């Protein structure tokens with residue numbers, strides 16, 4: 001049994017949704033029947049960030065179809081109906097189990113062969129498992145990961161069956177911090193355990209992290225840092241206790257795990273060039289095989305702003321923009337799309353807080369604003385610039401206005417000169433906002 005399409009998008013996440021919209025915008029009705037999206041997930045592409053935020057609210061949580069792509073960029077809501085109307089075939093609930101780049105074929109788990117002329121790989125990433133760190137128990141009924149809507153439904157179910165109980169959150173990164181805030185909103189007592197010195201240590205400075213840790217502590221969250229959960233005690237399919245490296249037991253009604261993600265490259269290992277744990281692409285998002293493009297979490301692409309260094313960025317803005325760029329490049333092989341010129345942008349929202357980061361956190365960090373936590377009811381505004389070779393390379397801002405976010409993004413984009421760091425220290429945000 002085989003099917004053939006001119007264009008195939010492998011993966012049905014954020015990047016796939018934005019690629020589909022770009023495709024229709026560029027091709028209009030000429031696109032009918034040419035494009036297919038194959039996804040292991042049972043639903044049309046959606047805005048994954050909603051899963052750790054609106055989806056977990058105790059009341060009135062976000063539910064599909066409200067957050068299908070591309071509402072996260074204030075654009076059209078693409079329901080399954082939209083794909084039908086535009087002649088895009090959505091093959092859902094279907095895992096691709098092998099790919100042959102030379103023959104231009106994919107084989108699905110039910111043995112169907114899909115032929116393509118051009119393939120866009122948008123397979124994203126998967127959550128790292130505790131077992132990869134020698135801890136078993138992932139399959140327990142009250143252990144939750146969070147990557148897709150099935151995981152999110154489990155998390156909601158487990159939270160609702162543990163009112164007033166104890167949650168152990170393993171990992172102090174994005175998932176750990178965002179889920180901890182959601183657990184608190186659901187009236188669950190939270191203990192976060194991670195090996196680092198402070199939370200979000202790949203992005204935050206210690207000072208920034210201290211602010212958030214103090215904020216969370218004021219909401220009743222306990223941090224256990226510099227150690228890890230070494231085992232989980234399971235009884236009747238449920239974890240009852242998490243054991244720390246030093247043997248200390250932590251009672252657990254539920255466990256949430258956020259210990260990093262790995263790009264889904266397995267189908268292409270040995271066929272495409274890999275880099276930074278992902279698939280290496282050029283500025284047009286084209287891989288080492290001219291018929292295959294890669295976008296989103298799985299793609300390692302050159303960032304002009306960093307001198308063309310390849311980066312793999314696991315963030316939604318990157319998925320949206322790399323997807324659009326790949327479609328532009330695919331549909332105009334004359335090269336008119338040019339090379340992607342991307343300004344890395346990450347954000348998070350927890351409790352009443354909201355931050356954005358642009359660029360690279362390389363060089364000397366210069367903090368500004370009031371980083372001293374006083375009360376969870378205040379509206380803090382603070383941040384940091386990273387200065388590298390006399391220029392602003394990165395900027396973080398909590399509690400900014402749209403104009404202020406725009407100003408820090410602009411400063412990073414143009415690499416604003418910092419002839420005198422003392423002036424930046426004195427002026428802080430005003431250094432970039434006055435322009």
Ligand code: FAD
Nearest residue numbers: 011012013014015040048049096124296297314315316319
């Ligand atoms: P994904 O959205 O992960 O999509 C990959 C798709 O490929 C999935 O549908 C998957 O099922 C499918 N797939 C994989 N392998 C196969 C196969 N073999 N066969 C068929 N289908 C396959 N970023 C931010 O910047 N801000 C946020 O607030 C934020 N919040 C997040 C919250 C959560 C809970 C998560 C998990 C991520 C969050 N992110 C956030 C990161 C962001 O969602 C990702 O960077 C983005 O989803 C990447 O898009 P993608 O299309 O590359 O991959």
Ligand code: NDP
Nearest residue numbers: 133171172173174175194196228258259260261314347348
């Ligand atoms: P992160 O990489 O953000 O964080 C992983 C965390 O787990 C780090 O604190 C890490 O510590 C810690 N860790 C690693 N190994 C262990 C271990 N054995 N035991 C305990 N802790 C450990 O990954 P997440 O899982 O939080 O996020 C998964 C994906 O989802 C990422 O791609 C992320 O970008 C994305 N995401 C993005 C969001 C956003 O942009 N707002 C929101 C939610 C998810 P250390 O750093 O010290 O190694």
